[in-house]
Amino acid sequence: MPDQAAPRRPPRAATPPDGGRDAQDRDVAAATPDTGRDAHGRDVAAAAPDAGPGRHGRAAAAPRGPGRGATTGADGAAPPHRAADARAAGRPPVPPAVRDSARPHGCDGHAPGRGDEPAARPHDAVGCGGPAPEEPVSAPGAVLTRRPATGGSGHPDPGRPRLGGAVAQVALGLLCAGYTTGASLGWGSPRLALFMGDFGLSAAALTAAVSCLLYGRAHRDSARPAWLLFAFSSFMAAAGNAVWGWYEVVLRTDVPDFSVADLCFLLFAPPAIVGLLVLAKKPVTRAGWVCLGLDAWLIGGSLLTLSWSLALARTAHVEGESVSQAALSLAYPLLDIVLVSMVLVLHFRRSQANRSATNTAIAALALTVLCDALFTSPLLRESYASGQLLDAGWFAGSLLLAYAPWGVRRPPDGAAAVRGPRLHSRPVAGSLAALTPYLAAAVCTLGILYNVVEGRRPDRVVVLTGCTVVLALVVRQGIMLLDNIALTHELAQKENHFRSLVQGSSDVIMIAAPTGTLRYVSPAASGVYGRDAEELIGSELSSLIHPEDLGAVVHEVRRFLAVSPAEEPTTRIECRFRSGRGDWLNVESTVNRHQGGLIFNSRDVTERVRLQAQLQHNAEHDPLTDLPNRALFTRRVRQALGGRRSSDPGTAVLFIDLDGFKGVNDRLGHQAGDDLLVQAARRLHDSVRAGDTAARLGGDEFAALILGDGGRDRAARRNQVQEIADRLRLTLSQPYRVDGGNEVRVAASIGVAFAEPGIEAGDLLRNADLAMYRAKAAGKDRVELYAPQMQAEVVRRTELTARLRSALHDGEFALLHQPVVDLATGRISAVSAQARWRSSQGILFTPAEYLRVTDDGERTAELGRWLLEEAVEQAAERAGIGHRAPVSIRLSARRLLDRSLPLGSVESLLTRHGLPSGSLIVELADSDPRTSLDELEQRLVALRRLGVRIALDGFGSGHVAINALRRLPVDILKLDRGLVEGVVESARLRKITRGVLRIAGELGMQTVADGVDVPEQVVALRAMGCTHAQGMAFSGPLDEYRLRRALVRDEYPLPGAVPVRVGNRPPIGSHTETPVPPT
Incomplete structure (x- = not known):
């Protein structure tokens, strides 16, 4: 961060040992218009009221930094000390400027577009930002109505200062208020006033140096070099003030004409200016660098012309001053001009990083420059004394710089990486940036006019500087004109390219207003939706969405608009969309926010949805009979047991096995067996009630899920289920005509298990399976209800389990x-x-x-x-x-x-x-x-x-x-x-x-x-x-x-088109083959 302007400390008379004279009597020199003596009897040289070198070569008119200098005499002469020793000014980091599209007049004071940014579109110079954001309009039934965000996202407001920052601001305010109060009351004694004016300002500058150094070492980001440079500059200012105080407070003597303090003050400005350049948004092209230099010279040359006309010309031509004295007297104001030029040029080129810190440092610099301007006024020069109220401004500037890097407002984690679109405009800042070169030329003109009004001879410096300023303005405008022509051409090319992309895309792009009205539809709509784009424009989006999907779409859109763009920049919506043929298309849309509405990038996914549904159906249904398979049946049983029917005793599972199917399969072939299975499945499906489920579990095994009706009469419900099972048995036992007319008969053995509270789906299926095996064991073609005594089979399985435990250890497995x-x-x-x-x-x-x-x-x-x-x-x-x-x-x-x-x-x-x-x-x-x-x-x-x-x-x-x-x-x-x-x-x-x-x-x-x-x-x-x-x-x-x-x-014979037998075995059917369960 930049420091405030360098504290330029003109020397003051040391406090007399007795301390009997007040600061004003001690510092203000009585002098004649030509020569005079100060309060201590030293000669002073006559000077013009606005600028005249003192005997020791200091220009009294040079603006002072946060230090103090001895005041001039009543006639404007400089005191015997170096009245113009100013600390070189530091400059604050420029706050990040909103990056806008290029304009014909360059909204940030330099050549737009190619000059410093990638190509952008030209537009009016008034206002750097884009158009003001449109607030979504709430309309009854509008699909895109924005609901106010509730702030429940859990992220802190990026612009909300943290608690530590508030404490630092309070402490900063108290320190500044305390120093201001002391200065306004004269500090109680002249010696204390002198001490606070010297070492107080040195301590404030040292605080700024340490603060910037610590921040630079702790944060290794792109701005780190700037903070280190600002720390060095502030340290130079602190050292200069300390040296000055050593002479005036400790030694109680005059500061020499050329001292270490001068070197420290002069070394303040260069690193501060370089630090500003580090923080600034740098041009990316040669034209941008050229325009940056031209803008800097426009401002700097104009200020030089005006300052030279008002004061610096007299400082440079004072008789009796050596070249080194004149150079030193001019160095401080010239550094001020460079500093002000860089601040004005780079103020409108602030990078997006550290905006709050940059603004704070600019405030510190503004306060310092204001104090310099007040100090150079004749009224204050005549009445100024060490430790007075003016020093409080320089003191506050140093403390502001110390606070600047730590007072940055940071966004929450992750918010910096994804930002929503910046919709605010900055018309005032943009206008000032565009008018800066012209204002600079006006200032230059004022300097020339001042010479004319005063009747002076044309000064070579004024004439030469004014000519170069005019030339720089002409060259800059020429570069801007050429750049705007190129930008306009590039914009036209990009618009044509974009138009070709939109028109040739297979996706449909639609822009909807907040009310849900379509404002733009791309030409691809005719191929995707079967409706012309012109026909869709102006229609309500809600009228095109399937009524069953409309509620979900509205809910998702409103939810999307309620969250922060940083958290969710896009969303995806799938719904059915009415086509021009009257049918419904499955459409997938990617939704983005747009100024005053939403952008929908939509594509037809009807075939994909249809294929997914077909694959899902195939995965959950038996491929031969198209009945639900075991997995889907088990899931439906689980749903029945876990839903509102979980306590219904009427829910039952029927496990069905076709007796004699293997014989049909072996005698007539697999095709006959498949025909029989398909017919049996159709009979089973037609026999169960709506809402019940019939399934094929594999081979010749079927099942049916009979849902309860909520009745509490257990006996009646059991009788009803048994009647359904008997009807199914009779239906499945009717003759089948298979394989071209062959009539076959099979029987059906059915086991029935009723749901009980707390029973699992697998247990219910197992119970029905046990009942079915009991029916087969009892003679087949019958219905058996599961009974607890069937647990004998479970006991057998338990015995088998016990034998299995030792089988592995006994080597019975192969x-x-x-x-x-x-x-x-x-x-x-x-x-x-x-x-x-x-x-x-x-x-x-x-x-x-x-x-x-x-x-x-x-x-x-x-x-x-x-x-x-x-x-x-x-x-x-x-x-x-x-x-x-x-x-x-x-x-x-x-x-x-x-x-x-x-x-x-x-x-x-x-x-x-x-x-x-x-x-x-x-x-x-x-x-x-x-x-x-x-x-x-x-x-x-x-x-x-x-x-x-x-x-x-x-x-x-x-x-x-x-x-x-x-x-x-x-x-x-x-x-x-x-x-x-x-x-x-x-x-x-x-x-x-x-x-x-x-x-x-x-x-x-x-x-x-x-x-x-x-x-x-x-x-x-x-x-x-x-x-x-x-x-x-x-x-x-x-x-x-x-x-x-x-x-x-290592080889088996592969059969050809003629069926062959493997070994001496006949072909083996697999309808009754029991699948091997997984280990």
């Missing part, structure tokens, strides 16, 4: 591997690890059996660790003998996020066994929809860093699949066997499967078809672009010995 075959070459590309349990009694349990009883998380975690370690160890052993087929293990999302499987253990396991990178594949099974995809994504990314590849298993069977495909880092996509089963016979399934394969290919993923059991499926999948497959069509799960033999052979 690991089998099913080859994954490359459909292009027939070679084994990977193996899928599957665990089998053979108990000590010789009973073989499939994963579907033993995993169903591993509800205990500890047992599941232990089994998962065993599966991972065993698979990695065997894969490493095979890799050691040259069989590098990657191994895949199937884990659920819940298992992956389990703390018992830390990443460190996986990394150490891979390192310990030396398994090559990419040799382990984790198949992510469909998980609970409540699983956090964010956490799952982080875990999968960490696994990939370890060289583990990620496969998404069972795609097409659950609602999580589409989200997982969008969010998770997946390398391999495994098709669910539900898609693979009917890929040969069902044209609809072929289309769905082909679409999924195309999506995977575009995402760069490998595709693996799971459950490929017959050669026809291999042929169909190869034709659709599937890259890999596993299933009974190639091989079942193999033990380690048979797997190594298969890896040595």
Whole structure:
């Protein structure tokens, strides 16, 4: 920050030992018009009233800084001390100026546009800022009405001073008031007045120096060099005052003609001026620097002309003065002129940083310059005495500089990075900036006219300076004219470019007034909305939005307008928009604030929304029957149990299994089986009530959710549900015509479980499943209600769980591997690890059996660790003998996020066994929809860093699949066997499967078809672009010995267009195949 003007201290007579004379009698010299003596009998030289060098070479008319100097005599002669020793003036940092578009007359006093900023548009010179902001107009029903901000954002007002700043301001005011009071009362004694006038001002300047130094060391920003320079300048001022006080107060003698104080005062101005240049907004082009120099000379030359005419000419031609004395007498006023010129030029070029600090320093400088001007007036020169009221102004200027850097008002964190548009205008400042060169020329003219009026001969300095000022003004105006011509041309080019961009854009740009009326619509509206832009302009935006979406749009717009632009510069809105054809388009709009309204950048996303809805529907519905799948059904059961019907005893789940379906499938083929399933699904859907849910859970298993009606009669409600179940059983047992007219019959076994308070969705489904198995065990084609005695099955499962706990430790588990075959070459590309349990009694349990009883998380975690370690160890052993087929293990999302499987253990396991990178594949099974995809994504990314590849298993069977495909880092996509089963016979399934394969290919993923059991499926999948497959069509799960033999052979025959048999086995249907649950 700039300091105030340098304290220029003219010497004063030392206080006599007796102190009997007052300050005025001591300082005011009695002199004749030619020569005289002061109060101490020293000769004084005659001088003109306004400027005349004293005997020791000081110009009395030079403006004084915050120090004091001896007053002149009654006739205007300087005292015997150096009356014109002024401290060079410092200058405050210029406050940041509002950066505006270029104008023909340069609103900041220099060449606009190219002169110092990137190209901008020319406009009137009056007013630097843009137009005043329009207040949004509130109208009834207006969509864009602004609501007043409540201030609840939690951010402090950027312009609100902090508590520490308020305390500093109070302390500053008290110090200044105290010094002013003391000066007005004469300090009580002449010696104290002299002391406060010397060392008091030195202490104030030293305070400013220390303050600027501390701030500069603590804040390493772009303004740091300026503060350090201001600290140096203030230190020079403090040193000059101290030296002056040493002579006058301590030694009680006159200050020498040339002393160290003069050097200190002269060294104040240069670093202060450089500091101002550091804070100023610098030009970015050569023309800007040229205009900056011309503006500085216009002001400086004009002030020099006027000052030379009034006083400096006499100072320079005083007889009896040496060249060095004359130079020293002129140095101080010339430095003042340079300082004032820089302040006026750079005042309108303030950077946006440290605006408050800059304004404070400018106030300090203004106070100092005012004191200098008062001191040079003849009236005060004749009556001035040390320690009087004028010194309070210089004292206050130093303290203002000390406060300036610490009084900056800073915006809250993050507000500086994102600012809303500046809508205020500064017409006064802009006018002054534009008129500064002309005012400077007027001042120069006044100086010349003064010489003419006084009848003086033309002074060479005045004439030369005036000519150069006029020449600088002409050159500057020429540069401005050329620059404005170039800016106008550039503006026209940019407008044409912008117009071409808007007209050629596929997005629609609309500007809406505060009332919701469209004021501008880009030509793209005709192609996107099917309506001409002219037709839309003037219409109400609310009339074009779908009525169901209007409330949400209005709420979002009002919320957006209520928050600060720094917090939320844009928002995004999706709604349905009426097209010219009368239908509704899905439109996504990015909304920005605009003066007096909003800008909407809109695009048609109808196809994207339709595709997303289709993918979501496919992920939540069975591809064959179009009924909700297990995931969607489970979610609806959970919603029914958690909503207002949670305590309704009438809510029930029906678990349905088609008896005899496998025989139909084996006898007539898969197409007949698919036809039967589709007809059964249609009957089930038509038989349930509106609001109930029918679903296909997989294979020949269906389910129905029957919602309660709120009745409290439990018996009646149970009878009603049982009647529905009996009706469904009879409907599903009616004959079916499949595969071109073949009539077949199947039976339906149905288990019914009623909701109870506190029951979970999984438990309710399990109870219905138990009841269904009881119906099958009781002879099929019947309905069974769940009863507590069915817990015998649960007891059996508990026993199985107990046996499972010791099975791992007793070595009853074995690991089998099913080859994954490359459909292009027939070679084994990977193996899928599957665990089998053979108990000590010789009973073989499939994963579907033993995993169903591993509800205990500890047992599941232990089994998962065993599966991972065993698979990695065997894969490493095979890799050691040259069989590098990657191994895949199937884990659920819940298992992956389990703390018992830390990443460190996986990394150490891979390192310990030396398994090559990419040799382990984790198949992510469909998980609970409540699983956090964010956490799952982080875990999968960490696994990939370890060289583990990620496969998404069972795609097409659950609602999580589409989200997982969008969010998770997946390398391999495994098709669910539900898609693979009917890929040969069902044209609809072929289309769905082909679409999924195309999506995977575009995402760069490998595709693996799971459950490929017959050669026809291999042929169909190869034709659709599937890259890999596993299933009974190639091989079942193999033990380690048979797997190594298969890896040595390393190839399976690929069937051609003619169906073939694998080995001696007939093609195996998969409708009744139980999917392997995830570990």
